[in-house]
Amino acid sequence: MKKINLIILFSIMVLNASGQYKSPDSLSLNKNIKFKYQALIIPTTLIAYGVIGLESHTLKDINNDTKQEINEHIDNKLTIDDFSQYSTFLSVYALNAAGIKGKNNFKDRTIILTSAYLIMGTTVNVIKMTGNELRPDRTSNNSFPSGHTATAFMGAEFLYQEYKDVSVWYGISGYLVAAGTGFFRMYNDRHWFSDVAAGAGIGILSTKIAYWLHPLIKKTIFKNKENMNGIIMPVYDGKQYGLGMSMSF
Template sequence: MRTFLITRFTAVMLLCGALQPALAQVNPTPTDTTKKYANPGGVSAPGNKPFFKSKLFKAVAIPAVLITYGAITAQGDAGINHREREFVQKQFRPVSTTLDNTFIFLPYVELGAVALAGVESRNDRINTLLIIAKGEAIMLASTFAVKYLANETRPNGSDNLSFPSGHTAQAFLAASIVHTEFRDKSQWYGVGAYTIATSVAALRMINDKHWQSDVVAGAGFGILSAHLAYLSHRNRWGRKSIGRDVSMTPAYLGTGASGVSLSWRPTK
């Protein structure tokens, strides 16, 4: 009898040992499924971009360098300003100031001419005008505030509003807008606009209106104003383009005279 019980007990223990792996497979440990749709693609969430790769850093980096350089070298008729003024006076004669006052708007003329030629800009006409207005407001407010705070005397001694150069700031603001609007089409539009702006800076020094530090800082203020205008332009008006179908083609009249035909078809 004792042998029979031992045999039965041994058989039961062996049977339980054989069934345990099977039971473990039938009733697996439950897993947490509350977050199974949080990341369905299995791709890890991107981390924050480094500051030097942010839009704000890219917008202010170059203008900050130009403005800082201009502020450090703004020493009146001393240091590098004195040397650059002597070099300019030896190499160039004063030019009519009419060119200074005219060239500052030439980048905007280029902007309008390229748009009329049918080249599609980054923004439509309304938003481009809003960006220009915003950039002009930022540029005028910042440059004139610094002019009165710096109280820097001009090389010709006419007043104490030398630093920074407002003409240069205006020209580089317009050039930056031209570059931003058409850089996806061709970089040469920006090259032409910045060449005009650099010419304005040179003319201001040739005419003895500004020191070198003034025009360098003025370029920084102009570029910074354009970048800030674009960064702050989040809510776009008229999301559909308005008046993009503008073209300008040569025209020949029956009398033998030639001219230009301008066509415009507003978009719906």
């Protein structure tokens, strides 16, 4: 019940951040921010599936069946998911560096990415710390939700939003990589299917919220900081992989 209450609270916080109605299918957070209900359908469905899967015997059976099918047909373990989780949003910077311009400049897309990462990371870690879902490999009780999958789908939505007007295939490729990340989390016995589904939903929703809030964040926090430069690069401390970011204003 703790996990269900956290998800409900998170949803209420998102909705309470909204302002007055502008149309039946959207509402305004301020003059520049439009909140579209339709964009919530897929991520909230995925999150709901994951939450229900914590208690539903039917969905737990699906988790076990999925695990057995993967283990029966694939023998060797791979850890590509430790890297692929970051590749989706790093692709945005790589494409820009290659001269293929997306929707936003370095400053705006970095603000959006940072916001999305904070929303996603906070949500995932709070749920993990208050939950008690045993991982398939029985190494710990923080299986729900999948942080790797959340990161990958956060990046996939980021890639889609930045390049959907250039070519929808950039977004599709990002989502394929994100789906592959989720698959390898199950393949390596680190997560159940319901963990992956919830992680995907949280990742997508985090990026959508970041885009909705961006005009407000830019106006209130970065209004006098027109020039921003920086670099994002992977780091490894001998035990865990991560990302480092350095920015100058």
